[in-house]
Amino acid sequence: MPTTAGMAGGARRQVVPVLAAVLGALLVGGCSVDVRDPAAPQPVASTPALATPTITPGHDAAAVAAQDLPFAAGGSLAPGMPVGIADGLKEVPGWKPVAGSVAGEARYVKEDGCLVAARVRTNQAALVRGDDRESTVALFEYLDPSILPGYLKTETLRWGADTEGPARTVEVLALEQAAQPAGRATAVLARLFGTAGSSVYISLSCPDAAALAGARADVARFLPLVPPSA
Numbered sequence: 217m218p219t220t221a222g223m224a225g226g227a228r229r230q231v232v233p234v235l236a237a238v239l240g241a242l243l244v245g246g247c248s249v250d251v252r253d254p255a256a257p258q259p260v261a262s263t264p265a266l267a268t269p270t271i272t273p274g275h276d277a278a279a280v281a282a283q284d285l286p287f288a289a290g291g292s293l294a295p296g297m298p299v300g301i302a303d304g305l306k307e308v309p310g311w312k313p314v315a316g317s318v319a320g321e322a323r324y325v326k327e328d329g330c331l332v333a334a335r336v337r338t339n340q341a342a343l344v345r346g347d348d349r350e351s352t353v354a355l356f357e358y359l360d361p362s363i364l365p366g367y368l369k370t371e372t373l374r375w376g377a378d379t380e381g382p383a384r385t386v387e388v389l390a391l392e393q394a395a396q397p398a399g400r401a402t403a404v405l406a407r408l409f410g411t412a413g414s415s416v417y418i419s420l421s422c423p424d425a426a427a428l429a430g431a432r433a434d435v436a437r438f439l440p441l442v443p444p445s446a
Contacts, residue, residue, distance in 0.1 A: 281376045281443045285386040290348035291411050297444040298338045298414030302377045304438035305332065311434065330422040330431040334439055342410025351408040352389045355415060367391055371405065373418075374440035386441050388416075394425055401428040405435075416441055 280292050293299070305324050306313045314323035314331075321335040343354035349370075356363045369392070372385035388407040395401040401424055406417035418435055422428040 277443065277445045281378075281445065282381075282384070284384050285375050285443070287347075287349035287352075287370075287387050287407075290409055291346070293409060293412040294444050295411055296413045298336060298340075299409050299412050299416055299444065300442040301334050301336055301416060301418070302438070302440050302442055303334075304377075304440075305434060308434060308438055326427075326431060326434075328423065328427050328430075330420065330427050332418065332420050332431060332435060332439075334418045335416070337415045338413065340408060340413055340415040343408060344410075346410070348408060348410055349387075349389070351410050352406060352415075355406060355408045355417075356389065356391060356404075363391065373405065373436055375443065377440050377442050392428075395423070395428075401425045403428060403432060407441075412444070 277294065280294075283289070283292075285292070301322070303313075303322055305311050306322075310327045311324050311332075314325055319335075320337065321333055323334075324332045326332075342348075342351045343358070344350035353365050353368060356368060368389040371388055371390045373388055375384040375386035386407070388405045390403060390405045392403040393401070400421050402419070402421045404417060404419045406415065408415040418439060420428060420431050420435065422431050
C-alpha cells in the first residue's frame, strides 16, 4: 500500500505537467476559454479589451465597486457587463509591455526575466450556474482536465483601480508551482464572473521563487480587476 507521504509526493509531481500545460495555453497559445452554456442564446461576437467597461443606468456600480467581491458576491455585478483589468504594470520601473499583444491579452516582461500575461474574455457563460468559485474550478479543468480542485488556492487581487480610497479585494483561484531543476517558477490566477459574463486570468513565469513573489506583488498592486462602472 502506498504511504500518505508517497501519495502527496505523487500529487506534487503531477502538478508540474499540469501547470506547464496551463501556462503553455495562456502564455504561448492564447487559448480561448469562452465555454458557453449550450442552452444560452448565442452572443454577438465582440473584441475583448483590457479597459474599464461601462454599464447601463439602473445598477449601483459604485456600491459594488466599494465592497470586496468574494466568490459568493459575483451575482451583485451587472448582468452581461464584463469585468476589466487595469494596465498599470506597463508604467512600473523594471517592467515593459511586450509588442504584439493582441485579442484582449496584454503581455509584460520584467528586467529579471519574469513574464506576465493578462487576458479578459467576454461573452463567457457560467460553467456552474450561480457559483463563481465552482465555475472558476471548471475553467481550470477546461484548460487542463488533469487539474484537481485541491491544487487550487483561494487568493485575492485588488478590486478597482481607485488608488485613493480604501483597498478592496476580489477573490480568485490560483495555481502555483515552484521552480523545478532547470525550470521556472510559475503561477496562474483566474476567475470566471458568471453574472458579468466574463472571465479573467493572469499568468506569471519567473526564473525562481523569489522573482515570482516579487512579480506577484507587482501584479496585485498594478493589475487590479476593474468592475463595470456607470
